Amino acid sequence: MYEDEKTQQNLHAFKPQLEKMSNKGVALIVFLLLVIGFGMYALYTQIVDGHIVTGMRDNVVWGLYIVNFIFFIGISYAGALISGILHLLRVPWRTPIIRMAEMITVISTMIGPSYILLCIGRLDRLPNLVLFGRIQSPIIWDVIAITTYLSGSIIFLYLAMIRDLAILRDNPVKTARWRNPIYRFMAVRYKETTKQKELLNVATDLLSIVIIPLAILVHSVLAWIFGMTLRPGWHSTIFAPYFVIAAVYSGTGVLIMVMWVFRKIYHLESQITKIHFNYLGIIMIILGAMYGYFTFSEYLTSWYGSIKWDMDVLYRLFNPGEYWHLFVFAVFIGVLLPIIIVTVPKFRNINSIAFAACVAVLALWVKRYLIIIPTLETPLLPIHDLRPEYVHYSATWVEWALTFAGIALFILLFYLFSKFIPIIPVVRTGEEKDYSRLRKIVFEKQMKKVIRQHKKSDAVIAGIVLLFILVSVPRAMSQDENRVQPMLKLEYFHVDSSQILTATLQAKVEGRFISLPGMEIVFKFICNGTETLLGKEITNGKGRATVAIPEETLATGGDKGLYSFEASFAGNDRYDAASVTATMKPLRLELSFFQKEGEKMVNLKALEPGPGNQWIPAENLDVVFYVPRTFSLLKVGQASIVNGQTSLEFPTSIPGNHLGYLTLTAKVEENEIYGNVEVSGTINWGKPLPPVNTIKRGLGDTNAPLWMVYTLIVLLSLVWFHYMYVIFTVLRIRHLGKS
Amino acid sequence: MKHRSSNRRNFLRIGIAAGATALIAGGGNVLSALSVAESKETGEKMKLLTPEGKLVEVDKGHVCCQPAGNLEARQGLPDKKMVMVIDLAKCRNARKCLQGCQKMHFLPPHMEWIKFYLLRDSEEMSPYWFPKPCLHCNNPPCVKVCPVGATFKRTDGIVLIDNDRCIGCKFCMAACPYSSRVFNWEEPKMDKGVNKAAYSPETSSPPKIGTVSKCDFCPDMVRKGELPSCVTSCPNGVYYYGDKNEDAVTNGTDTVRFSELIESRAAYRYMEELGTEPSVYYLPAVDRAFNYEVGFEGLSDEEIALYKTEAKIKE
């Protein structure tokens, strides 16, 4: 198997890489581990102390973590799009770089989402995403899309490795032999029989077809996290394609950097040649130009429309005191420099292209920073928190430590991976020759893109420097030692059939009335000179104490139909004693409803005790009609009692319950003779409440809109069906290998 | 304890608490049904109106005084639709509402659920103070984006947060266009007693590290038939609160018909163009009771300078 000269040569060249680890390599690993360890310490701090240790605050709720998240997911495009497309088009020069591209994808898709985790306040509650996940939330889309994408990339990488695994199985490594059984297992008995070869090719093709739209979707979903909010600078319809282009741009950049590095450390000069750098460089600047075009379009549109909030963000970006320099780097230098380096033949060489890629990648990291931070620093309503960290975001050491830890982890995984499997596919299938003509069609296009940047006239707004000075003024709390004379108020309430006395105890302290809670009030009923104790009650938080007047008490009668009550407070070491009496005449109110000439009316009768135990009409009395509402009584009318009665039109426009039942209360309030008397009645003459809506399916509801559910199911099953099919194919390859 | 409260607030129109309607539907069996709910007797009675228009009297403890559990709190008070009307003509940036709010919810000084802005729409216009709680949007961007349904819209219009479910992704904070949400960046510094109290999304207390908080429209108070603290703390009666389904709002002293108030005073909702459909209505600052400069009282120089810059007020 694979006896061709090229493959053997490759094997010969790469085997030592897998078997030996140079001192420099060990040193690198140790260094990377240290960086990661420091990151872990930072993470520990963050978990113990909370997110207060980061630079994130209520306005800038997302910081470096999200920037890194977008960045890593962005560079994962290298594998998905570059290698997917190159594979499908059978681009002949792709072979040496395709594995690196796929590795970038897998590794960065693993690291990227961990940044989202760092950003989450309650890691312990992650299971809630599964338990209570709402598919209306772009975060859930992201979770689903990224896991699907990661699975796909791993399978894709694996498929492309099978041939090399087979050759390693047949030529076992001599150090770290534990790897050999793994190679054997993973090689799935692949022996390059015609059938197996065919199956493998079909599976790879299939997956590269699936992975391309999937990759586009993943980054679109990521962009929608921002695009779906009503924030200036985010709420843009082109955000998804913009993110996709920026991602491929950075992915290509990282691929070029990785190529350059491995070319140096593993001496791959014969494999990775200037051709690769040139071609990838061209791809990169095409993407760069598109990214520039999107950027231009995005900012031109919002500047031209000049909505207030959009302008606020633009001013920040164009303000030399704030983000202008970063903006110039991310947008002008990050696009123009790579284009100049790659297009001008004089500048174009391997090192300079790698440098251009480096600039592009950095610029795109900065661009992500400029997408996230200035927008969050510019909420629709101004920030009034004077603490500087609430106004301006600046990342803390914790965030930087974790950022570098992520980069270190990326390099570490890459390095370790290159010790496990050759960084360049060893097996050459020879197919590249068949397709060389495609190269002409795809990559020999000439393109020129002139990007004109509109001039921004003095977009300078003076930055506000905020100083926060904490001055605590200790206030001498002087205790008033003087005794206070409290005030006691006694009210009589007659509500429907029950009668109540309420006493309110207040005192004027430092010019303000305060209620006195927890004091004992003694209530008495005074009749013909004899006192009857009604009860002793403690005042509540509002200084109020209440006692019910038993029916029997009143039955004993009063002087001339008058009743007297007394409330008294015995006083304590701070407050003097107080007492108050009130004399009342009973009043009977009767509420009834009637209809006259189709009009709905309320009738109120008022009766007072007359001679000979008779109830006679009361006179000179003002009553107010109310409708009780949740918190208070809504006044609907008032009337004077004439000849013991009055009537009022029923307020039919006021909502009652679902059946229209509405309660009406008539009150005589703080009357000198009668005290407070009220009576209520209920009838279904109010405006009925409309029926409650049944379960809704909307973005804000618990249940998702059906189209969303269906779309998700269709998309997911499409993709996973393909994955399953590919896995099934691998199993068949294994099965075929038995014979 | 035989007395019964005459407190007019207790006189409730219909099933004030979640489930009360259901309980009452059990006919004359109300009290026995209530005792199943294992709630405490408070001795205080309140009246409820059954859907059939019958008045029943139940113990307050049975229906209102238990903090609602996390699941119960998602329901919303039946048949209610809470709204707030803020009268900008009467606001002088006294910030008593915020103090009341912070006291009631045991918030640390920097955690502000009500924020104050000095707005001036353009230089020809005159500045006015603008207090802003959570607007309890009817099409709430914050609720749409929550991945776990930890922030939710109830049938009574209130947008709440379940701090036991929130994963702290802060997406809702990024999504809220009104900056209404705040994050518990560190372990909230609380009295021991507060920390130990049973959590309820309706009281938003005790707050939890790594989760989001905001103005909750005080559903726990509504259950008791009491007004939120901001309404009662405002010395100028700026805040009106009430149930739109009852067509009544009150600022503690005056009770007015909601529909009449917003019609006669030409109320508007803030940034209606965003499509968020807030539940908070603003009455324009016409015929103002105070000069805006009164509002600078008690502010630090930095704060005043900041407000002035934002309102484009030149010295």
Ligand code: SF4
């Ligand atoms: S104001 Fe903000 S937090 Fe409140 S409901 Fe609206 S979007 Fe949500």
Ligand code: SF4
């Ligand atoms: S921070 Fe909490 S409430 Fe806000 S979106 Fe995330 S999980 Fe939901």
